[in-house]
Amino acid sequence: MILQIFFIIIAVVTLVSAIFVVTARRLMHSALWLVLALFGVAVVFAFLEASFFAVVQVLVYIGAIAILIIFAVMLTRGIMDEKGPQLNRGWWVSGVASAALFAGLLAALGTWAGFQTGPGTAPDPAILPQFGVDLVDPNKFAIPFEVASILLLAALVGAIYIAADKKGGKG
């Protein structure tokens, strides 16, 4: 019971901050609300007893991606701060489409047989070390693991190349 109340509080905080992310007028406020929403998601991971991914969420999303976004906000500031609307002219069409998708997915979820599944027994703590072994096991996930590392390397090299100031000056 106490767990359910706690989950509802976390879910409400996360969803409200997510709504502020997409509606805040100032982009810096959006970025800070995004940090709160990402932290709420990390807490939800902890609810699901995925402790490793809760930590990774804090490290990768809050520590790296959110900081990267805040840097981008500061680098591109002064262009549209508080001047004019922050939403497109047809924003209500987007709102209706999102609400329709929400209702449709919820309805589809309601018809699914596994709707009320309980959590079962707690996961074995040995899963986490096993996951580490499987990531470098050639018969398991060694190839996805290496492909992911090459993807990251290529993305970082590409990001540096795209964002570099090639002419030198005036940027």
Place this chain on the structure above:
Amino acid sequence: MIPLYWFLAFSIALFCIGLFGVLARKNAVAMLMGIELMLNAVNINLIAFWRYFFASSPQMDPTRPLAFVAIVFVAAAAEAAVGLALIISVYRRRQTVVAEDMNLLKG
């Protein structure tokens, strides 16, 4: 205990809020924030199904969904790095971060 559909409904709501952000915001950085919310919703879904169906049944290979989640994390990091680099590049060349104004390829 918390039933599975609470997590699924939460992730659907988060996904739809992120979708609204991507569709409705003018600023390209704000659109990227919406994409991050959507990717987080996907991860919640994957981990919820792992917890409720895979974690306590050894014959279903409980580490496989975790590999999916790890790949989604890597893809999200790569997407944020490249997307923000593109936005900074466009800002430097055209002095705008409004997605509507990025119309160089428009016929």
